[in-house]
Amino acid sequence: GAVVSQHPSWVICKSGTSVKIECRSLDFQATTMFWYRQFPKQSLMLMATSNEGSKATYEQGVEKDKFLINHASLTLSTLTVTSAHPEDSSFYICSARAGSAGGSSYEQYFGPGTRLTVT
């Protein structure tokens, strides 16, 4: 149980284009989803927290107009990197926290990540 998937697993895009990454909780309802980015050989940095049906809360220093997050349902959140630049190249990881209906509300379940390369 408690599986989180991400799609795509790997994407290459040209500078200036936008890329959408999907995060799905497959067997539980995720009231809260989190988006992280991980640069090579570095730790995971939290970008934003999204609750189903409401606006995402962004961490300090993260541009909300560049990284658009939508959490339209209890099983799906999307991260859109708008007008991507090479410095946005990174590993983007989502995680989901179960609601009271199932799973531990203290634990986040992580997706496998999406590697974005902007050329």
Add this chain to the structure above:
Amino acid sequence: AQSVSQHNHHVILSEAASLELGCNYSYGGTVNLFWYVQYPGQHLQLLLKYFSGDPLVKGIKGFEAEFIKSKFSFNLRKPSVQWSDTAEYFCAVNARTGGFKTIFGAGTRLFVKA
């Protein structure tokens, strides 16, 4: 501010050596603690977690961690490492006071020599 610090950035051990990786956190109130492992080219895997109860937690692959509340620590241990334990290890913490956002330490890169 809430933070997680891992003292060792790089650790090199020979097979069969004992391992202890330090983790300290700065959080108010009750915390939930985690250790994750990331093998080269792979995604995060949960090694073990502590929510409450026995402060000595046993996880997968022979790892264990001890929560010492007075020291704000959650150190990871393994009595005898193997070459296959070569990976990066992340300590992570969340708490109700932080909205249950999980914050990660900088990570410790472990290399085990065969």
